Amino acid sequence: MARPSPRIEVAHEALRQAIIEQALKPGTKLPEDVIGEQFAMSRTLVRAVLAKLEAEGLVDANPKRTATVAQPTLAEARNVFEVRRALEAEAVRLVAKRWQPAFADELDSLLRQEDEARARQDERVSIHLAGEFHLRLAQLSGNALLERYLRELITRCSLILAVFGRPHSSDCAIDEHSALITALRAGDADGAVAIMHSHLGAVERRALLGGDDEKPAALGDVLSHYAAAVTARQTTKPPRTAPQK
Structure with a gap:
């Protein structure tokens, strides 16, 4: 091609x-x-x-x-989050099954960049890096088709946040990502899936907060x-x- x-x-x-x-x-x-x-x-x-x-x-x-x-409409937004929750749960299970210490190094590096963006109050970069964290998880799953679908869903979620609200506290996302890495490092696949489910629920709730007039x-x-x-x-x-x- x-x-x-x-x-x-x-x-x-x-x-x-x-x-x-x-x-x-x-x-x-x-x-x-x-x-x-x-x-x-x-x-x-x-x-x-x-x-x-x-x-x-x-x-x-x-x-x-x-x-x-x-x-996107509100109905479309809810549909996106429904599908994303299902696919990210499977991605986390696959990552847990394939886990290597190098995976933690890559995810920790993204987490540090998120924290640096939060410290300088750079919300746009923080949003981008939060999405990159999830995209890297999808890549680490080893399933190219799953990665492709999640890439589309994750980018659509960023657009949904722009329409219906803004993630007012990046601290929440960083803490949730950190907890996810801890569970994966410990080999706790079920715990990691539960953390991801809770995290995406929080992202969805933050997406419904209402935007600004910038x-x-x-x-x-x-x-x-x-x-x-x-x-x-x-x-x-x-x-x-x-x-x-």
Whole structure:
């Protein structure tokens, strides 16, 4: 299979991260000309990026009108959390079965980054890192299909938080993630599943709190920031070591 254009990859990841970290609010218009200018892409390539984001549930695209950041309904939000709870429970069981000391090192590193973001009150990065923690768990499960589905659900949950509320206390997520690592390190699969279930219940409750009235930033400014960050990560990030089988 042909590898996607690097420009498509950068544009997709920049837009995805901007939506997940709530720099682009639900309902924000995504004009093709602005995106094309930012990433030096034709409208055809921009539409390919938007189609990919639409498939992930992050963008509402329609040939007859300007694409926008998706706005999930409350019913859709509840459906997402129902499925996520079921799949993350299975992911935790698989991780527990495959557990290696190196797994704890990786998860502890993400937890430290979460704590650093909390300490400097960087809520957007904290939201991103919380999602990355769950994505890494999915990857450590060793099941590529489960990882794929959870990636979509986790990104949709970030969007749901933007629509219906904000996680007012990142301390809660960090404590819950820490407890999960402790249970996995101890080989307590059932305990880890129970902690995950309780954690996702708390995330869902925090998602229903109601948002703020922060003024949205200009699309071009947001994309410029995220494009630079994505490009920097791609040039410096070392290859990920696959979990041992």
